[in-house]
Amino acid sequence: MARLVRDRLPTDDLVRIKKPVWVFGHDGRIREGDRVENAEPAWSYRQGISTLGKLLHAASPGSVVERECRVGRVERSSGAWRIRDESGQEKGEFAKVLVTAPAPQARELVAGSGAEISLAGIDYAPQFSFVLGFCREVEPRRSYHALLNEDRRHAIAWIGFEEDKAGHVPSGQTILVVQMSPDWTMRNMEVDRETLLPEVMRELRSVLPVPDPEWWDSQRWRYALPKKSWDASSLKPLEDDGLFFAGDGQAGKGRIALAIRSGIDVAERMLV
Ligand SMILES: Cc1cc2nc3c(=O)[nH]c(=O)nc-3n(C[C@H](O)[C@H](O)[C@H](O)COP(=O)(O)OP(=O)(O)OC[C@H]3O[C@@H](n4cnc5c(N)ncnc54)[C@H](O)[C@@H]3O)c2cc1C
Structure with missing residues (x-):
C-alpha cells in the first residue's frame, strides 16, 4: 500500500497525518494510544480520500467508469456473465466479473x-x-489527531480532528468527525438526526469540553464495518466460472488498505 501510494501514484496532494491516535474509556478518560499502531504512517489527500480512487483510475489506461449507475443483476447465461442496471437494461456481456459491493x-x-x-x-x-x-x-x-474508544463501551467510537489533514479545514477552525458506536447506531438508525444531536453533544462532552458547533451534518452508513471475513474458499468454484468478489469484507475489517489488498489479490487471480 505504501509503495502504491508513495511511489506508483502522484503524490502532489498526498498529506501525512502527523499526530497519533490516542484512546478513551467508557468513563471518558483520555490516555496515550498504542505506540506500535501509531508507528504506522497515516495518509489522506488534500481534497479528501476519494482522490485515491481518481488517481487509480487515471493510472489505469483503458479503464472506463460509468457513474450514477446502480447495478441490478449479475446473471449467467450462455457461458457468459451479463450485467443489468436497476431498470433491467443490459450493460454488456463479460467473461469475468468482479463484484466489490458489501x-x-x-x-x-x-x-x-x-x-x-x-x-x-x-x-x-x-x-x-x-x-x-x-x-x-x-x-x-x-497531542493527538483522533481519539478511539478502546473498551467499546462508550456511545462514541471515534473522534477525529479534520484540520490535521492539510487542505481540509480553513486555518483557525475545527471540524470534528464523531463516529458513533455500532450499538448506539443500531438503536438510533431510524431516529431523526435533529433529535439525536443533543445526545451526541452530551456524549462528546463526556470526553472533550467542546462548545456548541456553528454548523453540523450527519451520514448513516448501513454497511460500514464488516463483522467477520468472507470464507474465500467457498467462493473458489465461482471464480472458476469467472465471478470474483473483493472488498474489505474479505479481510473482515473496515480499512481502505485491506480493501485494496483484496482487490490486488483477486486481480492477480483474474489475470491468470
Ligand atoms: C464512517 C467511516 C469511516 C472510515 N474511515 C476510514 C479511515 O479513516 N481509514 C480507513 O482505512 N478506512 C476507513 N473506513 C473503512 C473504509 O471506508 C472501507 O474499508 C473501504 O471503503 C472498503 O472499500 P470497499 O471497496 O470494500 O467497499 P466500499 O468502499 O463500500 O465500496 C463499495 C461500493 O459499491 C457500491 N455499490 C454497492 N451496490 C452497488 C450496486 N448495486 N451498483 C453499483 N454500485 C454499488 C457502493 O456504492 C460503494 O461505492 C471507514 C468507513 C466508514 C463507514
Missing part, C-alpha cells in the same frame, strides 16, 4: 447464480457519523 448488496446482485449461498450470513455493523464545525480551534494544544 456482501449483503453483492448477495442481491448475484441471486440465482449460486453465489448468494457463499455470501449468506456475512454481516456488517452500521455507523452513524456526525460532522461538527467550529469557527475557532477546539483543543488547539492537543
